[in-house]
Amino acid sequence: MDIQQLINSGFLIKEYPKDAIIYEPGMFPKYVYFIKSGEVRMVTVNEDGREFIQGIFKSGQYFGEPALIVNRRYLAFTIASKDSEIILLGKSDFFHLIESMPDFSTEIIQTLSNRLFYKSMMLEELANEKAEHRLLTIIKYLLNDIEIGGHLKVTRQELADMTGLRVETVIRGVKLLVRKNLIFTKKGKIIKVA
Structure with a gap:
């Protein structure tokens, strides 16, 4: 769905400052x-x-x-990580x-399928006790959406929060993966996996 189409259609745009809660568990969905x-x-x-x-x-x-869609209360918080404008x-x-819009319907199915795949993958990873394995799996998954020549654009804290690990464990784990040539970095940024 093109964001510009929504803007042109006159839908409400709301500004959320960094760290503002957009919705929280238990709230009933409206938007x-x-x-x-x-x-x-x-x-x-x-x-x-x-x-x-x-x-x-992210944007878009x-x-x-x-x-x-299922008319159920939210189970998680959504929080603005940066100052955000949201339609x-x-x-x-x-x-x-x-x-x-049939194309949008197909996009919704693909988006929901990707999210279901991600959640299934993370459930399996959280059952795995090895931090190194968890990190490698999430890095591979995230790099899948990065264009050639790009780099992973998540912080060590975000990697820790995604894997259920401590930041210190992520730092050690990334260094270990680099030493084992399982991931490659350039100027401290993760650019690809083996």
């Missing part, structure tokens, strides 16, 4: 959120306040549709897009 600019992370928080990142959404992407698309408008 699908299309990111005009900024970045949003979806997280669950344990009793100690530690975040586990379920997804990161959208989130919040699974709960809206709020209500339920009836969202379903109208699905019904009137």
Whole structure:
């Protein structure tokens, strides 16, 4: 879905400052959120306040549709990682897009399938005790969407939050993967896997 089309259609654009909560567990869904600019992370928080990142959404992407489609309350927090401008698309408008735009319907199916694949992959990885294996799997997954010549654009903290590891463990794990030639870096940025 082209964000510019939504802007031109006059849908509500709301600004969220960095660290603002967009929605939280238990809230009933009213919108699908299309990111005009900024970045949003979806997280669950344990009793100690530690975040586990379920997804990161960037400009041009959208989130919040699974709960809206199945009419269930949200299970996670979504938090602006940067100052963000977000287009709020209500339920009836969202379903109208699905019904009137077959390409968008196909895109929704692909997006939901990718998210289901990611969650299944992470469940399997969290059952694996080896930090090195968890890191390599998430790095391979994230590099899949990077263009040739690009690099991984997540922080060590984000890698830790995605894998359920501590930052220190991520730092040691990345160094170990580099020494074993399983991943390659350039100027400290991860660029590819073996």
